[in-house]
Structures are given as C-alpha cells and as structure tokens.
Amino acid sequence: MDDTTFAVLGTGGIGRRTLDVARHKDGLTPVAACDRNGVAIDHQGLDVDELLDATEGNIASGPDEASGDTPATPTSDYASDGGAAAAEGATAGGGVKQAGEGAGIVASEQGEPTDAPIDDVIAESDAIDAVLLALPNLEHDFIPRIAERFADASYEGVLVDVLKRSRVIGMLDDREEALVESGITFVCGAGATPGFLTGAAALAAQSFVEVEEVKIWWGVGLKSGYEDNRGTVREDIAHLDGYDVETAREMSEGEIEALVDEHDGVLEFRDMEHADDVLLERAGICDAEDVTVGGVLDVRSDEKPTTTTVRVTGRTFDGERGTNAFELDDATSMEANVNGPALGYLKAAVLRNRAGDYGVYGPAEIMPSF
Numbered sequence: 090m091d092d093t094t095f096a097v098l099g100t101g102g103i104g105r106r107t108l109d110v111a112r113h114k115d116g117l118t119p120v121a122a123c124d125r126n127g128v129a130i131d132h133q134g135l136d137v138d139e140l141l142d143a144t145e146g147n148i149a150s151g152p153d154e155a156s157g158d159t160p161a162t163p164t165s166d167y168a169s170d171g172g173a174a175a176a177e178g179a180t181a182g183g184g185v186k187q188a189g190e191g192a193g194i195v196a197s198e199q200g201e202p203t204d205a206p207i208d209d210v211i212a213e214s215d216a217i218d219a220v221l222l223a224l225p226n227l228e229h230d231f232i233p234r235i236a237e238r239f240a241d242a243s244y245e246g247v248l249v250d251v252l253k254r255s256r257v258i259g260m261l262d263d264r265e266e267a268l269v270e271s272g273i274t275f276v277c278g279a280g281a282t283p284g285f286l287t288g289a290a291a292l293a294a295q296s297f298v299e300v301e302e303v304k305i306w307w308g309v310g311l312k313s314g315y316e317d318n319r320g321t322v323r324e325d326i327a328h329l330d331g332y333d334v335e336t337a338r339e340m341s342e343g344e345i346e347a348l349v350d351e352h353d354g355v356l357e358f359r360d361m362e363h364a365d366d367v368l369l370e371r372a373g374i375c376d377a378e379d380v381t382v383g384g385v386l387d388v389r390s391d392e393k394p395t396t397t398t399v400r401v402t403g404r405t406f407d408g409e410r411g412t413n414a415f416e417l418d419d420a421t422s423m424e425a426n427v428n429g430p431a432l433g434y435l436k437a438a439v440l441r442n443r444a445g446d447y448g449v450y451g452p453a454e455i456m457p458s459f
C-alpha cells in the first residue's frame with residue numbers, strides 16, 4: 090500500500106498521542122492537525138517532534154473549556170452554531186501567534202491561527218487520505234455533524250473516530266447515504282472500548298454458534314497521564330449515577346477535583362453506555378442488550394487498578410458452553426490501547442476506501458491492519 094496521508098482534528102491527549110504513535114508506523118504521514126484556535130498543514134509531512142513539544146502541557150483551552158483532551162464546549166468552527174465561536178475566533182483569528190498556557194497548536198512554529206480550523210482542513214482534504222476525529226464526545230451529535238461537513242465538501246476518503254456513546258452510531262447511520270455518495274468510509278468507535286475490545290469480542294465469539302453475553306471490564310491508571318486526559322475523565326464522569334453529558338460538561342475543574350477526592354482518586358463505572366453493544370449487534374455477533382461495559386479508573390496511580398478483560402460466553406456447535414477471555418497486559422497503557430488500534434483501523438479503512446467500499450462501519454466489521 091502506498092503512503093497514507095492523514096489529519097488529526099483535535100490536539101488534546103488523543104490527538105497528540107495519535108501523532109506520537111504514528112511515528113512508529115510505516116507509511117503514515119501526518120499532513121494536518123488542528124485545535125480550536127489553529128491549524129498546521131504541510132503536505133510534505135508535519136514536523137511531529139516540534140508540534141508535540143510545542144503543545145505539551147499547552148492544550149488550546151478557553152475559560153469555558155472543560156478538559157485538556159478536547160474542548161468540552163467546542164468553539165470556533167468546532168461548534169455548529171458558532172455560539173462561543175465568535176469570541177474565540179476573534180482572538181484566534183487576529184493573526185497573532187500566541188504561546189504559553191492554552192495557546193495550543195498556534196504555539197508551534199507550524200501552527201497558524203484561524204477561526205475555522207475544521208474548514209481549513211476540509212479545504213485541503215483532496216490530498217488527505219484519512220482524518221482522525223479526536224474531538225469531544227460531550228455533545229452527542231457533534232461527530233456526526235462533522236462527518237456531514239466532510240460529505241458536504243464531497244470528501245473522498247476515510248474518517249475515523251474514537252467516540253463512546255451507543256446512541257451516536259444511529260446518528261451516523263442516518264447520514265450514511267450522504268457519506269456513501271461522497272465516497273467516505275467511516276469507522277466509528279475505533280479506540281479501546283468501543284474499538285479494540287469490540288474487535289476482540291468479535292474474534293472470541295467465533296468459537297460459538299450462539300453468544301449469551303459479552304462482558305468488557307477495563308482498568309486504567311492515569312496518574313502521569315491525567316493532565317493530558319482530562320477530557321476522557323470528564324466523559325467517564327458522565328457515566329456515573331446522577332450525571333449525564335450535560336452535567337459533566339458544565340462541571341468546573343474544581344468540582345471534578347472534589348468528586349475525584351470523594352472517591353480517593355478511584356472511580357468505578359458500571360453499565361456504561363458504550364457503543365460496543367450496538368456495534369457487536371450490527372456485526373451480527375449478539376444482541377446489544379447482552380453486552381455490558383464497565384471499568385475502574387485510578388487517577389492517582391499509573392498502575393491499572395484491574396486487568397482489562399473481555400469475556401465472551403456462548404454455546405458451541407457441539408453443545409458445550411464456554412467463556413473465551415481476552416486480557417490486555419497490565420503494562421500496556423491506555424494510550425497504547427486507544428491510539429494503536431485507532432491507527433490500525435484507519436489503515437484498514439484506507440484499504441477499503443481505495444477499493445470503493447464506502448459507508449459506516451464498526452470495529453467488529455473492519456479489523457485493524459497494522
């Protein structure tokens with residue numbers, strides 16, 4: 090396969106780690122990256138070392154931004170309604186490069202300020218094979234609306250996201266006709282869960298003629314990665330009893346710290362609305378209601394508080410009932426287990442796209458290919 094050019098929308102924890110991991114994969118050239126304030130584009134390939142150094146600990150944020158991962162309240166053309174965009178754009182679009190806290194990509198010598206970062210990437214998308222959407226999941230229809238914008242611009246290529254929520258898949262399906270017409274191959278939920286672990290469940294299910302249940306149980310230790318992954322933590326909080334995406338989005342950093350303190354740094358999640366369920370159902374593996382996702386997040390330790398496990402229980406053709414289990418090593422980080430698979434899915438999707446295979450796919454239908 091020829092070289093693949095790709096862009097990353099969002100340079101929070103996930104976006105930056107994707108660029109980082111891509112340095113270790115052959116034939117992948119990052120040519121564009123953006124955050125809420127700026128864009129960096131170089132069709133010969135971005136200088137990832139410089140970009141990562143410049144954005145480390147310096148994620149584009151505003152007073153309303155909730156996270157270091159991706160903006161919880163999107164601004165500029167990160168927002169559909171342009172609401173907060175105007176104010177943010179006025180600063181960012183003023184043509185002055187900013188450095189330091191909150192400057193984000195414009196602190197890089199490759200970054201340019203803009204009030205329309207996503208449109209700027211779309212404008213260059215003829216020369217971009219794939220786009221990884223490392224954008225907020227705190228507005229359910231945000232990712233689907235971004236996909237629509239690429240389709241409106243007749244983008245022919247791959248979109249990959251690492252979204253979490255089950256209900257978003259239907260919103261993408263609603264747009265499938267436009268995506269197909271444009272020539273887009275969209276892989277949704279291509280991180281760890283959904284993503285890597287959904288794919289593992291699909292493989293483990295092959296021993297069975299009937300799958301009774303799939304249990305995904307993850308463990309993440311995020312002490313040193315906490316700053317970089319505040320967005321992920323906020324998204325997880327939305328799954329706790331008494332919280333939802335709206336309440337999690339509105340929480341101040343202080344309120345999040347207080348919640349984390351109350352739990353001594355360890356948050357446990359049960360029955361998360363994670364799209365592994367609908368994605369396994371659409372791949373014909375089992376019913377969505379037979380899938381459960383939960384896990385434990387320790388923000389005060391880098392050790393995983395529990396081993397990440399996928400357990401698939403079913404009945405074989407010859408009458409046995411069994412459970413196939415798949416474990417991640419306790420030493421592999423969340424960053425490795427999210428971003429590695431996301432790039433693998435991206436590459437597999439590029440192969441499909443080049444074969445003229447367009448539409449919306451989940452991680453159990455399209456396997457990573459690095």
Ligand code: IKT
Pocket residue numbers: 280281282283284307308309321322325384393396397417421422423424426427
């Ligand atoms: C995700 O980003 O895919 C979900 C996060 C859990 C990651 C599990 C990684 C497991 C491991 O590394 O062992 C969380 C739900 N935000």
